[in-house]
Amino acid sequence: MRNYIIIAARGILVAAIIFWTMTIFGFSAEEGEVSQSTSDLITGKVIEIYVKEYEEMPTYRQEELWNQISFVVRKIGHFGEYEILAGLIFLLFMTFEKVRKNYKWLIADALFCLIYAVSDEIHQGFVAGRSARIRDVFIDTSGAITAIIISLCVWHFVLVKLFKAAE
Secondary structure (H helix, E strand, O other), X not given: OHHHHXXXXXXXXXXXXXXXXXXXXXXXXXXXXHHHHHHHHHHHHHHHHHOOOHHHOOHHHHHHHHHHHHHHHHHHHHHHHHHHHHHHHHHHHHOOHHHHOXXXXXXXXXXXXXXXXXXXXXXXXXXXXXXXXXXXXXXXXXXXXXXXXXXXXXXXXXXXXXXHHHO
C-alpha cells in the first residue's frame, strides 16, 4: 500500500512540475504590454497599500517610485516562479529513499532550474516587447537555490527530527 502512495505522489509531483514549467513558459510568452499591465496591477496595489502619500507627490517622483516598485515586483515574480519550481523538484526527489540519504542530487535540482531559466530567457527574447536578460537568469537561479536551502532546512530540522522523536 505504501508503494502505491509513493507512486501516486510522484505522479502528482511530476504533473505539478510540468504544469509549473508550462505556467512559467506562458508568462514568458506574454507580449511586453500584457506582461507590463499585469505587473502594473500589482505595482498599483503595492503603492495603494504602502505609499499613503503617493497622490501628494510631484509627478516626476510618482513616476520614479512607480518604476522602482514595478522593477522590484517583476524581479520578485522571477524569484518566486523558480522558488516554486525548485520546491516541487525537491519534493519529488525526496520521494526516493536513496536520494534522501545523499544530498548531491540538490545540484541536479539547481542545475535543472538554471537550464530552464536560460531557455526561458532565450524564449522571452523572441517575444514582442520582451528581452532576454542574464540578470533574470541569476534572479531565477537565486530563487531556486533559496527554495532548495529552505526546503532542506525544513526537511532536515523539522521532519527528520520529528520522525526520530516518534521512534
